[in-house]
Amino acid sequence: MASGFETEDDGDDRGLLSDRIRNALTDEIATGTMAAGAALDEQQLADRFGASRTPVREALRQLAAGGLVELRARRGGVVARMTPERIMEMFETVAEIEAVCVRLATYRMTPLERSHLIELHDLSQPIVEAGDFDAYDSFNRQFHEAIYHATHNGFLAEQAIAVRNRLNAFRRTQLRQGERLRRSRDEHEAIMQAIAEGDGEMASRRMRAHMLNAATSLSRFIETNKPGGV
Amino acid sequence: MASGFETEDDGDDRGLLSDRIRNALTDEIATGTMAAGAALDEQQLADRFGASRTPVREALRQLAAGGLVELRARRGGVVARMTPERIMEMFETVAEIEAVCVRLATYRMTPLERSHLIELHDLSQPIVEAGDFDAYDSFNRQFHEAIYHATHNGFLAEQAIAVRNRLNAFRRTQLRQGERLRRSRDEHEAIMQAIAEGDGEMASRRMRAHMLNAATSLSRFIETNKPGGV
DNA sequence: AAGCAGGCTTCTGTATACACGAAGCCGCTT
DNA sequence: AAGCGGCTTCGTGTATACAGAAGCCTGCTT
Structure with missing residues (x-):
């Protein structure tokens, strides 16, 4: 925590x-x-x-x-009343923090950590094929937390996890659209590519796009079945 | 808060x-x-x-x-035990978040907000001349919070303030070196320049450097008079 | 003499009791 | 009839009381 x-x-x-x-x-x-x-x-x-x-x-x-x-x-x-605006603000914040993390991670991760991340990423292939949302969710968390960890900045990692959790509490039914799963992995792939090339800035931009894509996907979901309140 | x-x-x-x-x-x-x-x-x-x-x-x-x-x-x-490592981690985190803020702010601030920020910045000139540390501290907070606000992302602004406060609690005697004051303002100047040019990336890099300079300055101070130990 | 066990102490975690501030309601006044 | 003021009631904020766990000390055993 x-x-x-x-x-x-x-x-x-x-x-x-x-x-x-x-x-x-x-x-x-x-x-x-x-x-x-x-x-x-x-x-x-x-x-x-x-x-x-x-x-x-x-x-x-x-x-x-x-x-x-x-x-x-x-x-x-x-x-707490969560307006769509506020949720998007939270998503943007998470996206920016993730972007920071992956840039720092790219420059600082040890070969072992890079290897671990690649291994993790490879593991997601069969999960996507199987369309196992829960498994992917779990993998996804691991993937991102591995990146936090690889920043070698414990405080930043804590902040990232905290903000992420805070947001998680509000995405009740996650984004369960089959297409999104594959696209998510493709985006991970692109991020991994940038990491492999040692291009932190590129990894950062791709991560930001990745998170914002997820946000858009979720916001569409929220728009679809609005609860009742403000 | x-x-x-x-x-x-x-x-x-x-x-x-x-x-x-x-x-x-x-x-x-x-x-x-x-x-x-x-x-x-x-x-x-x-x-x-x-x-x-x-x-x-x-x-x-x-x-x-x-x-x-x-x-x-x-x-x-x-x-909480604050090791120098952890304090530096916090500083880096603040620096990165500030960098994010100023980039977003550059792209999103209204003309009125830009004008307000410029006005604020101009106000710091006489404070530096006078070497009034407390006044500069106050101005500095205003300056940075104006940038948070200009992101038009309330959640991000809250996070930035929270992390910043958390760090503030540990810099007991602030950086009171006369030279640092002027350099701080010069760095603000450079950031303002980038903002004026609408170059968010540049503003971001300069902000990060600005914050890390402050961190270095403080860490030197901490090294000098270590309290009791771990 | 050293190690372990059991009781003791101390502190947290929880329950209950009391007090004050705030919001709503009713009656009075104009 | 409408506005205002006091009262009532409800709920939080604080105090106190009780129970159980964690650590420590003591005394016994080997």
Whole structure:
């Protein structure tokens, strides 16, 4: 994680109650179970989770820090309203940060890291053939995180992951269009090419385009089935 | 602020107790009053602030979210250890984000915003002549935030400010070398030139160099008077 | 003397109780 | 009838109390 909380991953069962509540609420917000703008009553949530207000409060604060909810002093919190504009802003930000990462990574990655990345990329071929969206999603995360890591800048990597996660929370149903999968891999291919040539600037531009393509694809999806709210 | 907390700025007096404690702790950590690695005992802090553990806990969580302290589950928190490596990583990250911002800003700023930025920049001339460090610091923040704003990407601007603040917390005594002040303004000048020419890429490269120069200047300062150690 | 085990201490995590601020409602006034 | 002011109610912010885990110290064993 990017934030200074250290708990075992998302293992839902045991662990800190406040963390379990946070994870549960994160899911509910991400999946849209809790609509944007919905009021968050501490006591009510506490009852629902069979806990007291204390861990609920902590969970809400952490969510606020992550941007998922907004807390107004002495007036409680609401699920953060995500306008399409804001989501696009987040996408652009992720795209730019990714672009920075891949440029630095190109110049700094060790031969071992480059080899690892190539291996990873090759692995995606059969996944695309099979059209396995979940597997590709997992691979995709690995691919991008390998690039973050290869920047040899831990802080930047943390920031990248944090922003990415923050965005992930809002793309409930991912982009599940068969065509996009192949195009995504092709774009990865082009990025890998630039990396191989040691052209960080080129890799950067291609990465930015790659991310913006994904954003466009998603925005089309969002436009298609608008929920209800602002 | 970039985080979802909404309270009146740093007004220290009235307001939420947890916020006052958070601000106080932020200051103490930033100024080095609390050494890195120091254990943070909730009860002890509560006593010191004449409050109960509850607001102290909330303050600590917020600080953890901001990266100033590290919380280990059931084992309390410590002031985040900032190695020189990590500080440089943060600087590089800020430099890259600033570079992104100025590139986008160059392409997107309105004539009014450009005019405002030029005006701001012109204002810094007498400040440099006078060698007024505090005034320059204030101007500098305004200058950079004007650029964030001109990206017309609110999320990116928030991220930039957040990372910048996070870094600010650790540069206790700022770079107070007379020469650096003038060089800083010269670098701003060069950036302004690139903006005026509408060359976002150039502006971006110059901004990155500008920030890394500041980092080098600071790192020299840190090297000179090392506190206690890791 | 050194290593291990068990109890003890201390601190976090959670629950509960209390207080104050804020929002809505009702009655009064004009 | 409409606007304003006080009251009521609800919910957050803070305090206090309790339980359980992590680390430490002590005492025993080998």
